[in-house]
Amino acid sequence: MVSFDLLANAVVSGVLLGGFYAGVAAGATISFGLLDIANIAHPAFVVFGAYGAFVLGQRFGLDPLVAALFVVPVFYLAGLAVHQVYHRAFERRGDDSMRGLAFFFGLMFVGEVVLILLFGVDYRYTSAAYASTSIKIGPVALPLRQLIPFLGALVILAAAQLFLSRTFIGRAILGVAQDATAIRLMGADPVRLKRIAFAISIALAGAAGALLLVLEPVEPAIGREFIGRVFAIAVLGGMGSLPGTWIAAVMLGVIENLTSIFAGASWAPAVSFGFLLLTLAVRPSGLFGR
Template identity: 35%
Template sequence: MLAQATVNGILLGGLYGLATVGFSMVWGVMGVINLAHTAFITLGAYVTYVLFERYGVDPLLSMPLAMASMFVLGYGIQRLILNHVIRTSLLLSLVVTFGIELVLTDATVLIFTSDVRSVNASYASTSVAVFGTLVPVVRLLAAGLSLALGVGFFVFLRRASLGQAILATALDREMSNLMGINPQQVFALTAGAGAALAGAAGSLSSMLFPVSPTMGVSFLGAVFVITVLGGIGSVEGCIVAGFLYGLVQAWAAYWLGTSFQEIVAFAMFLGVLVVRPQGLFGRAFFGEHA
């Protein structure tokens, strides 16, 4: 049973890590805690649900469309709204992003109602045995694709010129502007990429959890813990911390009961803040903007 809980926790942790990457990057590059991030997860799940329910599109095949849709939405919101408040106080950005989250959630309720939906792919109940432990195929696919997307985004930031521009803007906004980088454009692209990754996480989550207008909110606690644990703005930190978070939750649920898994996770969150505030892979400059 412990082995089964460990496997399930690790696989779920991969999805948590993917759901956090965009949130962490937006926080690290712009210094904005984007509370609308969970709405992108929800909408990504609904894109997959609609394509599966109405057109029979496999959830894995619908994920690119969910990512593209959320990129456009995230880019537009950043360009039209958040870029105008980014230089104000952190409190104002929190209020604005919280308001956007409420609008998106209410719009989802109006369109789809509050009914709980599900995406049941043909392989949803299939498992494979690994050393006597059953590994659900859906969780394995979700963890594998989450890891692949996370690593792909990490490579993009380090190798692509646009990725270098994002990192340069996070390092020194004013200097990057002097070097010909348009911070406003970088902010919008970063927000779009973060929303796209959240959409991918929502698309994969639709195969694991019930789809509802508030499903993204259940990720909020995990997203904060993983961001702090991995380090604000650190993609590799999100990936590693996501797996660690899922593992800790699984072990806490196994040894103490499911009612204690959130308590243990947030105790870890507080411990990291006290011992290593920058997180496992955090850099000093991320999130520090005048």
């Protein structure tokens, strides 16, 4: 018999974890949903961001949240460079499907090897005091190591949504996703807009990596755990819908936590794909797709 306190804590923990998942999936929602670029290496960039925050913390004593402010511009520039290579090698030649996917797979594994060579396979973690602190509200505990990534992810999604919906470049990016030819006829460069959008997706991955370091210790291969979740959330949310990404991620986090309680932790990873398949069978466009 599961007690009410245990169930309440599981739901709250699932909401906090799902919110973090949304922050991880935000960049993938842009690249996969808006740009039609299946960046399977997206979780690897999240791990790079975590290690970047770790290095800044070790050398300069920066909190991961402060380190994120330095990680984001570096990852934005890296995103510009990656898209430049991807566009020249695949998009420009009209060969941006399977070979492009292989490119990102290779990028992911090369990056993992580089991290192993630089840092080894030991887990790295933040020494921030709040990582082991909790706030109690009645029977419910709110661990700051989960609450802070949840709030940080909320900021990431809100900033990305405001940029896309309220700025000229953001609306132009949405226009490219709908009709690149029309954007070109209006005098804008679709390739440049896609490059900016892809760079933003990588910058968001770097910021999410700093939040990951707060949530749990990291090692080079930890990004593999997020591949299924990230793309399941992007599809479930409606392929390009950031609000949909948030809701889908929170739903997934709660379902995973409840699955861990009632069926065991070993079943939780399968929920991402099971929930995805069920939703696509009923609503192929995702929960919030048009």
